[in-house]
Every structure is written in structure tokens, then in C-alpha cells.
């Protein structure tokens with residue numbers, strides 16, 4: 006597997022390695038000790054993060070998984086709080102055990118529609134059910150929808166869902182915006198607009214933005230103070246983390262360049278759609294993700310057939326596989342991947 010060129014590794018945009026400019030920023034970073042609150046690069050990153058997300062304050066954490074956990078712990082201090090989220094979100098699929106174990110929430114999975122958002126009727130029914138028992142409730146939305154089609158949920162959808170949840174009794178709306186930068190670029194909106202409907206937001210620095218490590222939590226100042234204490238308790242407080250923050254600042258400076266990844270993903274989607282027998286999902290607002298299936302072939306088998314042709318993807322539920330495009334991919338990969346898919350389809 007080690008011989009597979011990066012050109013054809015479409016498993017995730019977490020696979021972006023720090024490039025020369027990022028390594029230079031990292032090498033030159035002035036550092037302090039963030040446990041003492043005097044690391045200048047971390048302070049700059051948290052200020053930039055708060056501005057970007059349109060929140061009073063932001064906190065730098067080691068991963069988006071920890072950011073989501075800290076947000077839920079800060080929002081839901083009582084065991085038995087109901088955490089409502091789409092059944093095919095990162096939180097429901099990969100963070101469920103940690104959420105139940107450490108935040109002691111009850112997970113309430115919601116069916117997601119074609120756009121990746123929880124259906125409004127299912128959401129209202131679930132919130133009402135919890136409200137009847139007087140249970141505290143947190144809604145976690147995800148944008149973009151990474152196990153779905155990578156669709157960017159637009160502002161109207163986010164506003165409506167957050168509004169319905171609050172109206173029927175949810176006390177807190179969290180947004181897992183690990184790829185919110187992709188959503189903002191795809192929709193042509195500032196990130197802060199898309200974060201506005203949520204009380205707290207997770208923003209990943211290590212996906213398409215290409216930082217080696219890290220995530221931001223944005224929220225109001227008192228929430229971020231609580232989150233800072235929880236981060237310490239979880240062992241997520243770091244010391245000379247300015248080296249990581251410097252790389253992350255470099256990544257933030259190029260946020261607009263995600264448009265290049267989106268253009269390449271669109272080209273890939275067109276090429277794959279022309280492969281006989283292949284079906285390509287058409288989300289309303291495509292970002293850097295392309296999902297594909299061969300009817301009658303399950304996702305694990307399709308992943309295997311593509312891997313035999315040196316194209317790496319991740320299988321999703323219901324027969325789809327996911328390609329994630331990032332800045333290390335080149336146009337030249339498109340016809341190579343289309344040929345591999347044709348081969349996998351038996352063509």
C-alpha cells in the first residue's frame with residue numbers, strides 16, 4: 006500500500022501534509038507556553054478563529070473529536086442529556102462511544118434527507134419527545150455532511166433547523182463544522198454567517214486547510230472559558246503549541262483556495278458520471294467530496310476493486326464510496342481515476 010502515489014489517494018483531506026510554507030511558519034514560530042496563556046501564536050490563532058467564526062472567543066484544541074466532546078460537555082453538564090444528531094454524521098458514527106462514556110449523553114440519531122440535513126419533522130418529533138420528560142437537549146448539526154455527499158448546507162437550512170430545535174425545547178445548538186470552510190467557499194458566504202445559527206462551532210484546521218494538527222471551538226466568552234477548563238481536565242492543554250498554531254494560521258490564510266479543490270472535485274464527478282454503470286451523487290452544493298456507486302456492488306467490494314487499481318477511497322453506508330479531493334491532487338488524476346472505475350465496473 007505504501008507505493009500508492011498521493012495522486013490517487015482520495016481517502017481524506019486529513020492526508021494533506023504540511024507544505025514548505027507551513028513548515029517554514031512552524032520552524033519560525035515564536036512560542037510561549039499555552040498552559041500559562043502566553044503562547045503568542047496560539048493567542049493570534051484564537052483571535053483569528055473568533056473573528057472567522059463570528060464568535061466572542063475561540064479555543065485551540067488538538068482534534069475536532071476533542072472539540073466536539075468539549076462542546077457537548079460544556080453544553081450538557083448533566084448526565085442523561087439527549088444529544089440529537091444525524092445518524093450519518095461523524096458524531097453519530099465515530100464519536101458515539103466517547104460521547105456516551107465521557108459526556109454521559111443519550112445519543113438520539115436522526116434520519117438525514119438527500120441534502121444531508123436531519124429532516125425537520127424527525128427533528129421536531131425527537132425534541133418534543135425529550136421535552137415531555139423535561140430532559141436537557143443538545144442538537145449537533147454537521148456542515149459539510151461528510152458521510153453523505155459532502156453537500157454544503159445553506160444558511161436557510163441551518164437557520165430553520167436551529168430555530169425549530171430551540172422552539173421545541175433544545176437548550177443548545179452545536180455545529181460540527183469540521184469542513185465549514187468548504188461550505189463557506191462553495192456557497193460564497195463568509196464562514197461567520199454559516200456559524201451564526203449555532204451557539205458553538207467546531208472548525209477543523211487539519212482537513213483541506215492542510216495544517217498538521219488542530220481544531221478550533223468558537224462560542225461566547227463564558228462558554229469558551231468552560232471549554233478551556235474542560236480541555237485541561239481531558240489532557241488537551243498543550244505547551245509550545247504555537248508551532249502548530251503557526252502552521253494553522255498559514256492554512257487559514259489560504260482558505261479561499263479551497264475553491265480549487267471544489268473545481269477538481271466537480272471535474273472528477275463529471276468524469277466518473279460518464280463511466281458506464283457508475284452512479285455519481287449530485288448534491289445541491291458540491292464541495293470537495295464525490296460519492297459514487299456501482300449498483301449491485303457493495304461499498305467494501307468497490308473499495309477493494311479500486312484499491313487493486315491503486316485508487317484509494319473510503320466505503321460509506323448503502324453501497325457508496327467517497328472520494329475526498331484536496332490540494333495535493335492534480336487534474337491529471339481525473340482520467341486515471343475514471344479508467345480505474347471503468348475497470349472496477351468490468352469495462
Ligand SMILES: *Cc1c(COP(=O)(O)O)cnc(C)c1O
Pocket residue numbers: 067068069070071095096147148149151181182183184209211219220
Ligand atoms: C474529521 C471530522 C471530525 C474529526 O476530526 P479529527 O480532528 O480527526 O478528530 C469531526 N467531525 C467531522 C464532520 C469531521 O469531518
